[in-house]
Amino acid sequence: MSKYQGKYALVQYCPVPERLEFVNIGLLLMVPELPFFDVRFANGQSRVERLFGKQSKPHLDSLKASFRSRLLEQFSQDRDGSGFEEFAARRANEIRLSPLQSVLVTDAAEDFDELFNALVGDQDPVRREPQIRRKLREAFIRHGVDNLLEKPAEIALPEYDLSINVPYGYQNGCYNLIDGMRLPAQTMDGLKEAGKRAMEGSMIWKHFADGPRKKLVVVGDFSQQSNGFYHAVQEQFDQANVGLYRLDDMGPLYEDIQLQATVHGCHSLS
Incomplete structure (x- = not known):
């Protein structure tokens, strides 16, 4: 099975950036050869609240939605990630991007799921049936x-x-x-x-x-x-x-x- 060179970055959150403590809340993956680009955010925020205490879910969800729109707009054209560093530098506030990392990909969608689960996770609390x-x-x-x-x-x-x-x-x-x-x-x-x-x-x-x-x-x-x-x-x-x-x-x-x-x-x- 063919392997392709992919690049991924973590989307990280910190309500107090000067603390220099960030939590992974999302992931983006680009595979220029296919081409493939996707970004996903955790639905829950238990990991965020373990580190930073109670957070406003509507506010955090709004930040995620806004940031996702900017990512899709930016990388719908910049498929090889050449403008990634410049884009990331302009977004260093509550939400930031980690440096791009290389990864070999065979099935882009499947590998994206595995990376997301390993590095971010859904973070939703377990909902028990009443x-x-x-x-x-x-x-x-x-x-x-x-x-x-x-x-x-x-x-x-x-x-x-x-x-x-x-x-x-x-x-x-x-x-x-x-x-x-x-x-x-x-x-x-x-x-x-x-x-x-x-x-x-x-x-x-x-x-x-x-x-x-x-x-x-x-x-x-x-x-x-x-x-x-x-x-x-x-x-x-x-x-x-x-x-x-x-x-x-x-x-x-x-x-x-x-x-x-x-x-x-x-x-x-x-």
């Missing part, structure tokens, strides 16, 4: 309906400056968006969570009033709450056009998913 969603997933799998459900796209509600993600969806006259809801033992905390879901569901219902209809359907873990609390939440959800099922009594939901799969001609998505 326990209620795990229980919901396990219940669907256990009752054999998981393959009749879809993963809906993010629901954008621009009039509320809000986006909502749910793990499951299926067609039932309107499109049902299924999510889990854990109710804390403390009644006030439970009211806050239930109220939040009722508002989200009401917003979704109103946003899609002109169709195609979408409806939030919530499976709640009421194991730490009284039946009276459950019925109060059910009444609130009915008024907000939100469906409600109990985690310990999901039989009606399984039956509806199976019925609608037959009615709407759905089949396994696996």
Whole structure:
């Protein structure tokens, strides 16, 4: 397999440049023979905050986006990096470029990924699946309906400056968006969570009033709450056009998913 001479540089960040301590937050790679040029930044900032303390994510994300645009503009023409040193010298502030280093490349995209992972890393914190969603997933799998459900796209509600993600969806006259809801033992905390879901569901219902209809359907873990609390939440959800099922009594939901799969001609998505 052919090898090509590439050049890479690290994009480094320091909010106090006089400290002369920089953290790698991005990488650029150019391979003039191919030609190939790419630049990538870490999504997270845990490494930055370990060294410099809490940082404004919007500010850092803005710096990354601006710097990326300048890099693309500069090196879309300067493919061999001849103007690199001059460009780097003009950018020695919060974000700077390390000196160019040589690297042999066989598959540019693959080698770029390996370099990025080794020298920068994504730095995103590990996001654990909420326990209620795990229980919901396990219940669907256990009752054999998981393959009749879809993963809906993010629901954008621009009039509320809000986006909502749910793990499951299926067609039932309107499109049902299924999510889990854990109710804390403390009644006030439970009211806050239930109220939040009722508002989200009401917003979704109103946003899609002109169709195609979408409806939030919530499976709640009421194991730490009284039946009276459950019925109060059910009444609130009915008024907000939100469906409600109990985690310990999901039989009606399984039956509806199976019925609608037959009615709407759905089949396994696996």
